[in-house]
Amino acid sequence: MSIEDVVRIHAKPSGEEGKKVGMDMNEHHYELWRWGLGHISIRPDSWILDVGCGGGRAVSILGDIVEAGKVYGIDHSPEMVELATVFNREAVERGHVTIIHSSVSELPFPDGMFDIVTAFETCYFWPDIVEDLKEVRRVLKDDGRVLIVNEMYEHASFEERNTPYNEVEGMNIFSARDYRELLEAAGFSSVEIDEVPENNWITIIAIK
Numbered sequence: 001m002s003i004e005d006v007v008r009i010h011a012k013p014s015g016e017e018g019k020k021v022g023m024d025m026n027e028h029h030y031e032l033w034r035w036g037l038g039h040i041s042i043r044p045d046s047w048i049l050d051v052g053c054g055g056g057r058a059v060s061i062l063g064d065i066v067e068a069g070k071v072y073g074i075d076h077s078p079e080m081v082e083l084a085t086v087f088n089r090e091a092v093e094r095g096h097v098t099i100i101h102s103s104v105s106e107l108p109f110p111d112g113m114f115d116i117v118t119a120f121e122t123c124y125f126w127p128d129i130v131e132d133l134k135e136v137r138r139v140l141k142d143d144g145r146v147l148i149v150n151e152m153y154e155h156a157s158f159e160e161r162n163t164p165y166n167e168v169e170g171m172n173i174f175s176a177r178d179y180r181e182l183l184e185a186a187g188f189s190s191v192e193i194d195e196v197p198e199n200n201w202i203t204i205i206a207i208k
């Protein structure tokens with residue numbers, strides 16, 4: 001598979017191939033989610049939105065944490081909406097989890113609905129990162145937090161691996177400094193960043 005095809009299928013997993021990628025991501029991203037979620041305290045009554053929820057396993061983990069709250073997942077791929085709904089079937093049926101087909105650019109929620117918005121491995125593909133972060137900020141409560149967790153960020157140690165991906169239209173691999181500036185441009189404050197340079201993992205938390 002070419003790098004262009006890898007980017008395309010992860011940016012919007014479609015068809016049978018996309019469903020397989022969604023199921024694979026449910027396995028391969030588990031350690032990354034766990035690491036990222038270790039950076040944030042989550043109250044059991046929190047309302048959480050997972051943007052770009054893919055196959056829906058991170059939604060399930062979040063649902064287990066917020067037993068007195070609620071989790072929404074959104075994704076712009078109909079196949080991922082279907083997969084995440086099936087993955088969370090029991091929680092969806094009792095209304096604890098809701099999965100919706102939507103773009104990050106136009107979230108179908110009122111202002112100030114969520115305590116936390118999570119974005120795992122998805123910001124690379126957002127069409128207008130600052131405007132989309134503003135949209136995320138809009139649906140957060142005052143003092144609500146955004147948690148961004150990625151397994152690729154611009155860093156000298158991974159330049160050779162990452163550059164070809166960054167050159168594909170539709171994918172942007174940002175540096176830690178970029179994330180700080182982008183979040184601040186979107187109106188967030190108190191940006192905190194943790195990196196594991198040897199893995200090229202990054203977690204960013206910012207407050208509305």
Ligand SMILES: C[S@@+](CC[C@H](N)C(=O)[O-])C[C@H]1O[C@@H](n2cnc3c(N)ncnc32)[C@H](O)[C@@H]1O
Pocket residue numbers: 010011012013025026029051052053054055058074075076077080102103104105119120121122125126127
């Ligand atoms: C690499 S996958 C990661 C999926 C999941 N968060 C995970 O960690 O396994 C990126 C996901 O973001 C979704 N996505 C990309 N751009 C999006 C956008 N503009 N609005 C909503 N979802 C988007 C894709 O459809 C895909 O499911």
